[in-house]
Amino acid sequence: MTxxxxxxxxxxxxxxxxxxxxxxxxxxxxRRNPLVMLMSIELMWNAANLLFLxxxxxxxxxxxxxxxxxxxxxxxxxxxxGLAIVVAVFRTARNVDVDEVALMKG
Amino acid sequence: xxxxxxxxxxxAAVTPLFVVGIxxxxxxxxxxxxxxxxxxxxxxxxxxxxxGAAAVICAQSYGQNYAAFGGGFVLGGFTxxxxxxxxxxxxxxxxxxxxxxxxxxxxxxxxxxxxxTSGAMLMAGAANLMTIFLGLELLSLALYCLCGLAARxxxxxxxxKYLILSSAASGFMLYGMxxxxxxxxxxxxxxxxxxxxxxxxxxxxxxxLFLVGLTFKLSLVPFHVWxxxxxxxxxLPVTAFMSVVTKAGALAVFARFAYAALxxxxxxxxxxxIWIVAGASMxxxxxxxxxxxxxxxxxxxxxxxxxxxxxxxxxGGTSQGLxxxxxxxxxxxFMNLGAFAVVALCSTxxxxxxxxxxxxxxxxxxxxxxxxxxxxxxxxxxxxxxAGFLGKVFILxxxxxxxxxxxxxxxxxxTAISLYAYFKVxxxxxxxxxSHRVVDVRPVAPLAxxxxxxxxxxxxxxxxxxxxxxxxxxxxx
Numbered sequence: 001m002t003x004x005x006x007x008x009x010x011x012x013x014x015x016x017x018x019x020x021x022x023x024x025x026x027x028x029x030x031r032r033n034p035l036v037m038l039m040s041i042e043l044m045w046n047a048a049n050l051l052f053l054x055x056x057x058x059x060x061x062x063x064x065x066x067x068x069x070x071x072x073x074x075x076x077x078x079x080x081x082g083l084a085i086v087v088a089v090f091r092t093a094r095n096v097d098v099d100e101v102a103l104m105k106g
Numbered sequence: 107x108x109x110x111x112x113x114x115x116x117x118a119a120v121t122p123l124f125v126v127g128i129x130x131x132x133x134x135x136x137x138x139x140x141x142x143x144x145x146x147x148x149x150x151x152x153x154x155x156x157x158g159a160a161a162v163i164c165a166q167s168y169g170q171n172y173a174a175f176g177g178g179f180v181l182g183g184f185t186x187x188x189x190x191x192x193x194x195x196x197x198x199x200x201x202x203x204x205x206x207x208x209x210x211x212x213x214x215x216x217x218x219x220x221x222x223t224s225g226a227m228l229m230a231g232a233a234n235l236m237t238i239f240l241g242l243e244l245l246s247l248a249l250y251c252l253c254g255l256a257a258r259x260x261x262x263x264x265x266x267k268y269l270i271l272s273s274a275a276s277g278f279m280l281y282g283m284x285x286x287x288x289x290x291x292x293x294x295x296x297x298x299x300x301x302x303x304x305x306x307x308x309x310x311x312x313x314x315l316f317l318v319g320l321t322f323k324l325s326l327v328p329f330h331v332w333x334x335x336x337x338x339x340x341x342l343p344v345t346a347f348m349s350v351v352t353k354a355g356a357l358a359v360f361a362r363f364a365y366a367a368l369x370x371x372x373x374x375x376x377x378x379x380i381w382i383v384a385g386a387s388m389x390x391x392x393x394x395x396x397x398x399x400x401x402x403x404x405x406x407x408x409x410x411x412x413x414x415x416x417x418x419x420x421x422g423g424t425s426q427g428l429x430x431x432x433x434x435x436x437x438x439x440f441m442n443l444g445a446f447a448v449v450a451l452c453s454t455x456x457x458x459x460x461x462x463x464x465x466x467x468x469x470x471x472x473x474x475x476x477x478x479x480x481x482x483x484x485x486x487x488x489x490x491x492x493a494g495f496l497g498k499v500f501i502l503x504x505x506x507x508x509x510x511x512x513x514x515x516x517x518x519x520x521t522a523i524s525l526y527a528y529f530k531v532x533x534x535x536x537x538x539x540x541s542h543r544v545v546d547v548r549p550v551a552p553l554a555x556x557x558x559x560x561x562x563x564x565x566x567x568x569x570x571x572x573x574x575x576x577x578x579x580x581x582x583x
Contacts, residue, residue, distance in 0.1 A: 014288075017284075024277065025274075025277075028274045041273045041274055041277055044274065044277030044278070048284040049284075051281065051284035051287075052284045055284065055287050055288040058288070058291075059287075059288075059291035061292060063236070063287070063293045064287060064293075067235070067236055067287070070236060071280065074243045077243075081247055082269050082270075085250060085265045085266050086266065088254055088265070089262045089265075092262055
């Protein structure tokens with residue numbers, strides 16, 4: 001038995017991914033907690049992933065799928081390093097508000 | 107049934123990258139077995155040998171043009187030249203770390219620098235969006251760790267700032283890449299040259315976001331604020347590494363994109379903002395230098411201005427412009443790393459003599475070192491008997507020749523401003539009355555002296571033999 005997927009127009013995917021991307025951008029710009037900022041960055045990256053998958057289907061080009069897998073892998077490595085750095089900063093500063101992590105200015 | 111997807115030639119094209127990456131593993135492995143007090147030299151020796159071997163293998167492929175892995179990595183004169191610059195800068199940074207870095211972190215730092223180097227080399231040859239992203243992230247991930255490896259609180263702060271800002275910039279770039287993929291239906295840069303691509307609305311948005319990300323990595327003006335903080339906080343050899351390797355990698359990607367991957371009509375409109383940004387970097391970088399009291403911050407602002415000069419050389423889209431950009435990049439590598447070597451020779455692991463006050467009266471305490479520093483600063487400022495002067499003349503000539511006289515004017519104004527900042531440091535070194543007691547730090551570092559001498563020789567040789575490789579136009583397939 002074949003199942004037909006509901007046809008979803010490309011524009012919907014692009015619109016959704018744009019919204020997610022801007023939520024991510026706003027999070028990085030407005031929030032001051034590094035953990036939240038890292039999560040917002042993940043949103044930006046995953047918005048791009050969604051776009052890759054949507055275009056992969058629109059163009060019938062598997063490269064978009066492979067790119068998305070690549071991004072997921074790199075994002076995992078990035079998150080591991082990011083959390084390690086946040087922990088290291090927290091150990092010295094006892095807080096993780098980026099406004100108070102400001103020894104260097106100018 | 108097995109099919110052989112990739113030929114011997116494909117693997118041969120990326121052998122230098124593999125040599126560097128595998129050397130990093132060998133360094134970590136050797137560190138397990140090395141004796142307590144010899145691991146500094148074991149790691150350093152292995153690292154430098156690996157880079158040297160990669161440089162030799164890389165040089166042998168000069169003159170070949172080959173699109174390996176279906177156009178993922180394109181070998182050509184352009185790629186080889188950038189790979190060699192990256193390997194050279196990485197070698198210097200390793201040596202500087204060997205001279206002043208801490209013993210116990212040695213193997214880790216060497217390995218991370220080597221992985222970062224292989225990422226930058228991948229960027230040098232990358233001709234599709236995937237390999238560009240992979241190279242960029244390989245470099246960036248290594249740099250986040252390297253920034254945070256010093257025990258000082260400022261180093262961790264620098265790592266956090268760099269991590270968040272750089273990942274966000276990668277996010278912009280990635281989203282731009284996704285839109286470019288949507289515009290052309292392919293991840294290959296060569297697909298972007300089709301005239302139909304320029305008609306897609308995704309193309310313009312995608313290019314914009316892609317270039318924003320790249321501008322950040324190049325530390326050009328609106329996205330330069332991270333550079334001084336990160337340069338100041340990171341350990342000195344890491345700063346040296348970052349100041350050249352990241353810029354060389356990002357410049358290679360930008361040059362390939364600007365020269366070979368745009369629809370013919372689109373380039374002029376699309377790249378104009380980049381030239382404006384390059385001009386603004388010359389002014390902001392040089393003005394920013396005036397207020398600095400830390401040599402690493404000063405060199406960060408100097409680097410912002412210098413990358414502005416280098417990018418400006420590409421403005422006409424001529425092969426001559428690219429040759430001059432490469433000439434200036436090599437000159438910058440020597441001048442900049444020379445200055446870093448001098449600071450390293452006033453530093454130890456515990457105490458970095460990067461404050462301008464630490465150089466106070468250096469001309470009387472250590473005349474040779476002060477003379478070398480003066481030479482490098484004059485070269486960065488662009489004084490006549492140096493490669494810095496010649497490079498600037500080349501860039502002026504190509505800018506005026508290709509109708510970007512306003513960039514040339516900005517270059518001259520920027521240089522005039524920078525003179526004051528560089529002379530402030532030189533004056534401090536030859537100031538007889540010290541404002542306060544300066545502790546003279548003298549690490550025993552023959553290796554740092556060696557790299558200093560090589561940088562000096564490099565700047566001088568480039569002045570009298572201004573050779574530029576002729577086979578440098580970037581290819582996309």
